Amino acid sequence: MITTRTAKQCGQADFGWLQARYTFSFGHYFDPKLLGYASLRVLNQEVLAPGASFQPRTYPKVDILNLILEGTAEYRDSEGNHIQAKAGEALLIATQPGVSYSEHNLSKEKSLTRMQLWLDACPERENPPLQKITLTDTAQQLLASPEGSDESLQLRQQVWVHHIELEKGEQLSFQIHGPRAYLQSIHGSFHARTQQEENQTLTCGDGAFIRDEANITLVAGTPLRALLIDLPV
Template sequence: MSKKIIHKANTRGRANHGWLDSHHTFSFAQYYNPERMGFGLLRVLNDDVVAPGMGFGTHPHDNMEIISIPLKGSLAHRDSTGTQEVIKTDEVQIMSAGSGITHSEFNGSKTEPVNFLQIWVFPKERDIQPRYGQKAYKPEDRVNRLQTVVSPEKDGEALWINQDAWFTMGTLKNGFSEEYALHKPGNGLYAFVIDGEVEIDGEKLGKRDGMGISEADKVQIKASGDAELLLMEIPMK
């Protein structure tokens, strides 16, 4: 029997600093909820809106896999590996902080806000060489199908992550139905509804709702309206 946990959008933590309006699915910064310390090795799921021309100054990370997914607008990135990039909608960025890295993130526009998801996953191997990856994905390749954007396969089409984790995204039309088979025994699946309405294993979820399922081999997904969905398959320990 699978285990389920549901996090409705309106139960998330929130921090509005003016230049930054952030919603936290899990405990982060000033938001602390002992029952929301993550899902398996998924530690952070932040839904950030950054005002035009503003951003996060240079700060350090280590031993964390950090994924950024712009939903609207563009995100400028700079780090201590010498990388300087702009991540746009339909692109995904991953940074393996490894043994230690410093970086900054800013809104890439002086006129429009940027909305992006910032996701942290504990790594499989500690203290690896810090690395950066970024890739553009064709939005038409995820219409009514699940497009893998992050995976542990170094030579695959998706961005490599230092963990046995798979991230997939789908632009689903009303009535779409598919079974998601987990890649690895012991993994769980965390679903985050970017927009629209979906039914996951019979549970109805709306915009920005999240749901974790563990102790399952397969998960049934159905779009009960047009929807944008992110699935994160994560080791539970």
């Protein structure tokens, strides 16, 4: 089953220095029916104005995956770790209780645009505090996985995150590990088709809940960039 959640249905925010779209309840936006999906707690697209910052704050024990779409960001924590990430890179922050984290748009002229995911971390697992990879010029790249397979970022949870780039008319099929997955269009439109021939159309900014499907095929209607988040638990 595929259930779409269009960009217009998502929570919105415009604070001047920050513009955001929230898939799930976040900050001032609250929907008791949308507190997350399996271990996916947060899925935001956010634009930080030139020179803007998120001041230091603490988080629950989650893995924060930032996919930088435009601009350059710097991340710091209260333990002295810091790292920069630019467009075309993905960064994973393994948060810890009692540690605070900040984010800064390093440019004084350009906005910083990124996708951000929070994934619940298994309490007994520990990973390096910061990891970073560069996106490849391929139709499908494994961004993050439990074991860091195929040079992906290593998560503290049984989740697989795929980055997808297709040209118009191209298609890509996935075998899903468990009963749940989430699709997110970053830009472009596509059809999501199941083995039972259920077909849904998603366009720029739309998402979709995938339930009880072993396989799914994506067919790009335009040049497409998207995420598939495979969520067995």
